[in-house]
Amino acid sequence: MTGAPIKVLAIDDEPPIRKLLRMGLATQGYEILEAPSGKVALEKLAEEPALIILDLGLPDIDGHELLRTIRARNESIPIVVLSSRGDEAGKVKALDLGADDYITKPFGMDELLARLRAALRHQLQAQGERPVFRTGDLSVDLVRRIVKLGEREVKLSPKEYDLLRVLVQHAGKVLTHRFLLKELWDELTDAQYLRVYVRQLRQKIEADPERPQFVLTETGIGYRLRAPD
Known part of the structure; x- marks a missing residue:
């Protein structure tokens, strides 16, 4: 990855998961912003991340409601849900609320990186749709x-x-x-x-x-x- 590092906001209340994301993404040149709660996540939006990884099981704000709020503030930012919830209804709701992708824990870092790249490509395409x-x-x-x-x-x-x-x-x-x-x-x-x-x-x-x-x-x-x- 060349040029300025891409800011990724990792929203997850589990320190081991945030550490894994921090280590795995940093090796690929991403800049990591961390939020252990929904409240902190909303504050971190002011730092203008280019991509969001969102855990739905947060201690203070329902993950789906946080997704709805973030999407209302920013229609185009890629959001990849990373959650231990594997139920179909939860996945469908997250995608309908505007998530770009949904990965269930436990996850592989290579798959997550591929999904992040796909979400970023989709954003670029949406911003300037090629004929x-x-x-x-x-x-x-x-x-x-x-x-x-x-x-x-x-x-x-x-x-x-x-x-x-x-x-x-x-x-x-x-x-x-x-x-x-x-x-x-x-x-x-x-x-x-x-x-x-x-x-x-x-x-x-x-x-x-x-x-x-x-x-x-x-x-x-x-x-x-x-x-x-």
Whole structure:
């Protein structure tokens, strides 16, 4: 990592976890800000971190409420939830409230670093959306509405393209079923319709639809499009 270090605000009430994050992230050139509580975390926002790691089990403020507050103050800052809570409902709620990703403790540092890089890439993409999105041999021209695998153009139905477009706009980020249904059908449609269109889209853009490389399933939560290269 070159240039000025990226500030990461680590919000966690467990000293061993904060120490692990401090040591693991510092070796990669990140600057670490630490907050053992929600109150301190809100104060640390004044130091303008570029990315937030948030534990939901804080002693003073409910983690979901803190997430809601942070997102209301800053719409674009990447937030990666790092929590011992593995229940599906908690994950979905955090993602719907604006978390960019969700990792369950115990975690591997290499995976966490990869997720942080993906969240930062997504932020950069959102700030200046590129007219042509590329990941692997998949390219999506968002201006001309042309989808290609290598040099071969892929014909999509309007709804298949709309689904892919939403995934592209949030590439690298987990999108919940609820979010996608709201974006594509105003949430009035059964989730089975979403599964059908995901399956159809995979049939057209995946080399092996049963082992997708682009449209990835987050079991019980939603879908994630592979981040741009």
